[in-house]
Amino acid sequence: MADCLFCRIVAGDIPAALIHQDDDLVAFNDIQPQAPLHVLIVPRRHIATVNDLTAPDEVLVGRMLRTASAIAQAHGHAGRGYRTVFNCNADAGQTVFHLHLHLLAGRGLGWPPG
Numbered sequence: 263m264a265d266c267l268f269c270r271i272v273a274g275d276i277p278a279a280l281i282h283q284d285d286d287l288v289a290f291n292d293i294q295p296q297a298p299l300h301v302l303i304v305p306r307r308h309i310a311t312v313n314d315l316t317a318p319d320e321v322l323v324g325r326m327l328r329t330a331s332a333i334a335q336a337h338g339h340a341g342r343g344y345r346t347v348f349n350c351n352a353d354a355g356q357t358v359f360h361l362h363l364h365l366l367a368g369r370g371l372g373w374p375p376g
């Protein structure tokens with residue numbers, strides 16, 4: 263989608279600090295990090311929200327989580343722990359309507375979240 267920020271990052275039209283790329287996914291540092299490690303894992307294909315996932319996307323979502331785990335491990339955070347979050351729509355504070363998985367690590371993360 264031409265007017266989608268993350269589609270433009272995936273296409274290389276807007277720069278981002280890339281952490282990982284493969285045929286289906288791109289991961290890059292969040293521009294406003296909320297933890298020492300804050301990475302967004304996004305599918306190359308435009309999917310607006312978690313509500314828009316369909317059964318064939320189940321493998322893709324699993325790969326998003328496994329990619330988050332691999333990045334956390336590569337940065338030395340697997341043992342102490344990390345958080346993965348999908349925000350969906352207004353009450354969760356979703357601001358970019360291209361599916362993305364937040365990976366947060368490197369500090370104690372409070373619960374419940376705000």
Ligand code: AMP
Pocket residue numbers: 267276278290291292293294295302348349355356357358359
């Ligand atoms: P959400 O609130 O779940 O929709 O998360 C959107 C995230 O995208 C926020 O954490 C923003 O800081 C992040 N973000 C917005 N613009 C950019 C950008 N150009 N590059 C990297 N991250 C961004």
Ligand code: ZN
Pocket residue numbers: 263266267268269270307308309359360
């Ligand atoms: Zn998009």
